[in-house]
Amino acid sequence: MSLAQVFKRAVLFDAGALRGATAVQARGYAAEKKSQSGLNDRQQADARNRQLEREKRKRDEKKKLQMARAAAKKVQVTPVLMDVPTACRYFRAAEVGQALSSTTISLTVKFVAPRNIQAIRGSVKLPTDVSREKVAVFTTSGELKEQALAAGATYVGGEELVKQVQENSITFDKAFATPDALSLLKPVQRTLGQRGLMPSARRGTVTTEIAEALEAARGLMDFKAADNHISVNIGRPSLSDSEIENNIKAFMAAFRRSVDVASGKQKPVLQEVILHSTRSPGISILA
Template identity: 30%
Template sequence: MRERKEMVKHSKRYKEIQKLLEPNKSYTLAEAVETLKKGPSAKFDESVEVALKVGVDPKKSDQQVRSTVFLPHGTGKTIRVVVLAKGDKAKEALDAGADEAGDKELIEKIKGGWTDFDAVIATPDMMREVGKLGKVLGPRGLMPAPKAGTVTTDVKKAVEDLKKGKIEFKVDKSGVINNFVGKLSFSRENLVENIESLLSAISKSKPATSKGQFMQSLFISSTMGAGFKVDLNSMALG
């Protein structure tokens, strides 16, 4: 029997993206962003994302990397915020712009599978009940935490911060920090400043027990685009 070799067909857009890539090249951050923006556009405003490999052992509790940072030019996304709080605190959250706020009924709604939100804030007195939502919120990285500023009595400030562009970063099980940093429609300068702000905050969050090189590799990409490797040595991070 004659062997049949199946040809893999790629779209015109895919081929155009591949033309931008230079094998084994590491770009400066500005070059990577500029090249990313030159790619063929999708039918929507793509998100720009970073993937940073860090030198920690995520299995060790003293080598966790988790904190927050304000992106100077925002995220370009409409962040849907849920606040789990009682009485006056729930009203305070709604007045500050929360999309949903409440206690038992809202918890039951989430427990039933409703996940149409991007961030969850909770007051300390709600955490026992919030713990029951671990199976729903945990896999999505949405469990409220003091380090992320999402367990607080100042729900007004927490809601406003998230709406203005405050994001959380956290290392995953493979030692990688993934975050979106804006939209492809942003200017090159604004994207670069957002990424630099994120990397600077991550650098300052290096655990004391982390040995060797902390930031090991960085790639930036868009939702439908290619990934570009950034030369970390070309960056000065404070």
């Protein structure tokens, strides 16, 4: 066989091998593309299913909210609601023989609201103060210490009061400070901050007008909704019916103002207002 024939056969063999390899690659590419196409189809199907599930949840939540709103409106027109003076007679009967310091009358407001509504919160100054708050005042001024004690502060002091906080030997519900005492609070800044008690000028709890600040804070009650209800102490059995009723009216006015601020397209619907004492059952009242 001549050299030319050998070369021709080699070329033909290489061409055949190349065609075979190209065919194999083509089949592999086709199979891969088909696999990817199947994967994309499954992904699209999963995405459609997830979208359908989200839409179904939204429809269910909307239906549940509509039913709850309808039920809430029915509760408001029920004929079994009790007036406050009558409810107070039951509370006093339930607390007979109990120490006044251990009894309170509480108000619970239930409402129906969409899930994405802004948190309902606010503050109210009740006509009759029912708080038993302990107030601490941090100051180094002897004159301001006397003013704070005269204004009703529970604890007043400088370094010695800071030391008591470090030792965790006292507890209080509100804290005020004068500017000269701020540097003394550095060792307990973290402790007070975690409890929401660290005095600050922005909140009006750092001031030289201690007596005025304590007077303004007396009876001021903060409230915040949790799980579509708000519970607050509204009085004591020893208060008169009119004092309890006026406190309820003041709180309900503040609640409605906070609802107007928080409301979007759908306003919360008042569901029920319940009054109860420490040892009595809850009573639905007109409010």
